Amino acid sequence: MKIILRDFKKSLLISLWFMFLTFPLVVVRVNTIENVVVWRWSNLIWVAAGSFFLSYLWRYMLARRNRRRKIAEEGVETRGRLQMLLENEQLRNRVLAILLALALVFPLVFDTYQTNIMVTALIFVVLGLGLNIGVGLAGLLDLGYVAFFGLGAYCYAILNHNFDLGFWFVLPIGGMIGCLFGVILGFPILRLRGDYLAIVTLGFGMLFRVIMENWETLSSGPSGIANIDRPGLFGLEMTLAQSTTYIYYIMVALVVLTIIVTNRLKNSRIGRAWIALREDEVACVAMGIDMGRTKLSAYALGAFWAGMVGVIFAAKTTFINPASFTFMESAIILSIVVLGGMGSILGVILGAFILILLPEYLRAFAEYRMLIFGAAMVLMMIFRPQGLISGLRQVYTYKGHKTHVGVKEQPINE
Amino acid sequence: MNESGRKLLEVKGLTMDFGGLRAVDSVSLTVHEGEIAALIGPNGAGKTTFFNCVTGIYVPTKGDILLHPQGEQTRRLNGLKPNQVTEMGLARTFQNIRLFGGMTVLENVMIGRHCRTSSGIFRSILRGSRVREEEQQIVEDSYYWLNKVGLEKYVNEFARNLPYGAQRRLEIARAMATDPLLLLLDEPAAGMNPYETSALEVLIRRISEEEKIAILLIEHDMKLVMKISHPIYVMEYGKKIAQGSPQDVRNNPRVIEAYLGEEVEA
Amino acid sequence: MDYFLELFFSGLTRGSIYALIALGYTMVYGIIQLINFAHGEIYMIGAFVALIVSGVCTIYGLSGFAILILAAAIAAVYAAAYGFTLERVAYRPLRGSPRLSALISAIGMSIFLQNYVLLAQTPDFLPFPRLIPDLAFIEPVAHIIGTPELVILITTLITMVVLTFLIKKTRVGKAMRATQQDLSMARLVGINVDNVISLTFIIGSVMAAIGGVLVASYIGQVSFYIGFLAGIKAFTAAVLGGIGSIPGAVLGGLIIGWSESFAAGYISSDYEDVITFVLLVVILIFRPAGILGKVHKQKV
Ligand SMILES: Nc1ncnc2c1ncn2[C@@H]1O[C@H](COP(=O)(O)OP(=O)(O)OP(=O)(O)O)[C@@H](O)[C@H]1O
Ligand SMILES: [Mg+2]
Numbered sequence: 001m002k003i004i005l006r007d008f009k010k011s012l013l014i015s016l017w018f019m020f021l022t023f024p025l026v027v028v029r030v031n032t033i034e035n036v037v038v039w040r041w042s043n044l045i046w047v048a049a050g051s052f053f054l055s056y057l058w059r060y061m062l063a064r065r066n067r068r069r070k071i072a073e074e075g076v077e078t079r080g081r082l083q084m085l086l087e088n089e090q091l092r093n094r095v096l097a098i099l100l101a102l103a104l105v106f107p108l109v110f111d112t113y114q115t116n117i118m119v120t121a122l123i124f125v126v127l128g129l130g131l132n133i134g135v136g137l138a139g140l141l142d143l144g145y146v147a148f149f150g151l152g153a154y155c156y157a158i159l160n161h162n163f164d165l166g167f168w169f170v171l172p173i174g175g176m177i178g179c180l181f182g183v184i185l186g187f188p189i190l191r192l193r194g195d196y197l198a199i200v201t202l203g204f205g206m207l208f209r210v211i212m213e214n215w216e217t218l219s220s221g222p223s224g225i226a227n228i229d230r231p232g233l234f235g236l237e238m239t240l241a242q243s244t245t246y247i248y249y250i251m252v253a254l255v256v257l258t259i260i261v262t263n264r265l266k267n268s269r270i271g272r273a274w275i276a277l278r279e280d281e282v283a284c285v286a287m288g289i290d291m292g293r294t295k296l297s298a299y300a301l302g303a304f305w306a307g308m309v310g311v312i313f314a315a316k317t318t319f320i321n322p323a324s325f326t327f328m329e330s331a332i333i334l335s336i337v338v339l340g341g342m343g344s345i346l347g348v349i350l351g352a353f354i355l356i357l358l359p360e361y362l363r364a365f366a367e368y369r370m371l372i373f374g375a376a377m378v379l380m381m382i383f384r385p386q387g388l389i390s391g392l393r394q395v396y397t398y399k400g401h402k403t404h405v406g407v408k409e410q411p412i413n414e
Numbered sequence: 415m416n417e418s419g420r421k422l423l424e425v426k427g428l429t430m431d432f433g434g435l436r437a438v439d440s441v442s443l444t445v446h447e448g449e450i451a452a453l454i455g456p457n458g459a460g461k462t463t464f465f466n467c468v469t470g471i472y473v474p475t476k477g478d479i480l481l482h483p484q485g486e487q488t489r490r491l492n493g494l495k496p497n498q499v500t501e502m503g504l505a506r507t508f509q510n511i512r513l514f515g516g517m518t519v520l521e522n523v524m525i526g527r528h529c530r531t532s533s534g535i536f537r538s539i540l541r542g543s544r545v546r547e548e549e550q551q552i553v554e555d556s557y558y559w560l561n562k563v564g565l566e567k568y569v570n571e572f573a574r575n576l577p578y579g580a581q582r583r584l585e586i587a588r589a590m591a592t593d594p595l596l597l598l599l600d601e602p603a604a605g606m607n608p609y610e611t612s613a614l615e616v617l618i619r620r621i622s623e624e625e626k627i628a629i630l631l632i633e634h635d636m637k638l639v640m641k642i643s644h645p646i647y648v649m650e651y652g653k654k655i656a657q658g659s660p661q662d663v664r665n666n667p668r669v670i671e672a673y674l675g676e677e678v679e680a
Numbered sequence: 681m682d683y684f685l686e687l688f689f690s691g692l693t694r695g696s697i698y699a700l701i702a703l704g705y706t707m708v709y710g711i712i713q714l715i716n717f718a719h720g721e722i723y724m725i726g727a728f729v730a731l732i733v734s735g736v737c738t739i740y741g742l743s744g745f746a747i748l749i750l751a752a753a754i755a756a757v758y759a760a761a762y763g764f765t766l767e768r769v770a771y772r773p774l775r776g777s778p779r780l781s782a783l784i785s786a787i788g789m790s791i792f793l794q795n796y797v798l799l800a801q802t803p804d805f806l807p808f809p810r811l812i813p814d815l816a817f818i819e820p821v822a823h824i825i826g827t828p829e830l831v832i833l834i835t836t837l838i839t840m841v842v843l844t845f846l847i848k849k850t851r852v853g854k855a856m857r858a859t860q861q862d863l864s865m866a867r868l869v870g871i872n873v874d875n876v877i878s879l880t881f882i883i884g885s886v887m888a889a890i891g892g893v894l895v896a897s898y899i900g901q902v903s904f905y906i907g908f909l910a911g912i913k914a915f916t917a918a919v920l921g922g923i924g925s926i927p928g929a930v931l932g933g934l935i936i937g938w939s940e941s942f943a944a945g946y947i948s949s950d951y952e953d954v955i956t957f958v959l960l961v962v963i964l965i966f967r968p969a970g971i972l973g974k975v976h977k978q979k980v
Contacts, residue, residue, distance in 0.1 A: 037739050037740075214951065268538035381777070394521070
């Protein structure tokens, strides 16, 4: 009883506090151009009720999190049921096969409009997987990732306009340019501590936009480049619908490729070094891993995917300008990785679909999209830092080959 | 003094300053092949800092760190990066355990194999037979070490969920996986109960005998140090104040003074 | 020569604003080693609240310098409240989590606050009422330094003197310095570290709000987006001076103010913002500890 009363009092106070806090911004709206003031008192009621209710939820969630942490510290299994299911490789592969089949028939069932949205979602899947290499696996917070995406897009737009180069020719070049700039930019800055890295990459992201806006001769400035060629198929003439379907299949192929490559890397000598670097830099170098090279490879490889998918983006929209490559895009890609699960391939795919498709289909949600993404990043870090689906634990099998002299030949049961 | 008597690690006049503080003051120390040497001293004496200088985590202010691998040229380790030092054959553990908590126990040891294997990005993407063989070899070698330190039942657990004593042993396994010539242990028995400590004693002996490597050990547990190590170096306030056999050190008045109130005679 | 002086004073004015914001970054970083990404947003909220207060006042027929002071006071209170809440909600639950988590939470908060103001108010720029009267005695040098610049310079100077006094001479200041030196040790000797951290956020936020109000009345407009760029520049100032160092933040702010102002005046204003980033990258590469910062070796 006492606790209920205490909680009630607390929530009431919190509710009052947030009413005070939001009052000037949420209730009053001044238009200093037309000199009118609007008082929106009804908003205050929403804030009061919302914060009252949420404070209860917050307390409950926080208590639950702390309880779980304690359990985990005692070494008890804390994986969820979904996690266990997914770690069953056979089941996982079956699920992936079904998803792939669904993806392949999608454009046959749905119209061009839907297919187009799906292409956008797939683009963000690749971007998410690319950023995941740096942020999720190697722990390098990159806030300017969109610059590499833009680099790829501009690369195609410029080469296509000035030299009439085709999509398929530029596609790998876009990736390579992204990679190259990743190496050039990464080389001096990757020694920096994590938080400095975040700011510098943020700066790079903005720098890219400033340069594209001002270097008129190269990029046509803020007005952008239009009439970029769509991808060609042996010189075949295609209608808009056909072309969209074509791009869709290209994207599906690229997504599959990205998944295979990142998955293989993740479970390789290199991928383990990335993860070790994320977990503890000092221990990592003391175990003989070259920090500079390892970081650079993660950063440049992430940039590679962004550059490549940038080319596809330019070919899909046929028009690009600097406004498509702002911090907001970087933030969306980061949210995808954080929400889905840092280091988790399945998680990032799920994250991209949720974050891109939800605002498309729930128009009411679209307006509040960035607000919710921002809040989601905070909440995920507090309550579920591993994301929706955490990185799957890799289980290696021991075959009992003789290795060192004197090794005991007994298989280990798991 | 020991079986072979060949010098392996030779540190001459090592000095490390932090701003105005001289944490290590011209300390010289030699570890011979096959021996278990110990570095002891009261809290804050500069032992960990000494390790950090030797393993390349700090760049020492002055002094020489020389490694004499058998049948190879002598190498100067000053100014090398930690990963290069590890490649040369020095492996270490940390006083405040630094495992990769989000990786499994086996993966932690596999990281140790990194510098002795070579698959790069492209080959890992293609995953040809050579890469697969190497991967499998890494797994086998890592199992070997988990077996040896007695952690085989935890292979697929996350390292952070391991009991304390097991974490310390995992650090040893991870370090040994780098195929070192010299193993540097920073307070391996800290926080262990007497039972775990005696198991550790057996483990250190076994590693020394079976792997034929040298060990340099920092430890506060005098019982353990006196039992297994020879020679013993003693530091206080950054300076080396004594060195010699357990007997010599135990009876050295300087050491007794430095440890006033602590159990040297154990 | 006059042109040079004009640039000099405009650089000084900008720089002192950057310094005001940079202090918040530096103080928070000094204590909890976190880049408070949302600090620029606190600055923006300060400016917005001031705009709303002075806007309401002018619309209901009041005006004058007193309104600006009232607006600034209310803005400071609100910025403090937001800063306090920000730390409680987004950072405190993450103490002891990996740094990356706290950093992402900070970025999330920055995005959230930006869009909160965007949705609650307007996506457009709003003009800020002109409330600083032109002083007569400054007329002869008005082409070099105007009244608003003078007001900004004097206000920043006073703020910094007050801050220095607070930190150097008072009990809470001592507690803050102790916490900055060694957080766990401060806790052991009985300092309420949680309160010190809250207080640090409050002080930093108040200074950001003062900066926000000054800029808003100087430039004459406000939008939800102004915190972003100002935040990055101020952060650069903090790093340039040496993060964690209070005089460093001031020095860094001034250097950035001047380099921007001279670059815009003598080269081209297109790349004005680029200067900051170039400076940032160069410093971080060649002197990551900053000009006045201490080189700190991580303990292993
Ligand atoms: N990175 C650093 N910066 C500044 N001072 C340091 C640093 N690392 C160590 N010191 C100082 O150097 C001295 C020696 O520390 P060190 O950790 O080497 O002692 P130790 O002998 O390992 O002690 P313990 O037995 O407690 O582990 C201490 O006074 C410590 O505060
Ligand atoms: Mg130590």
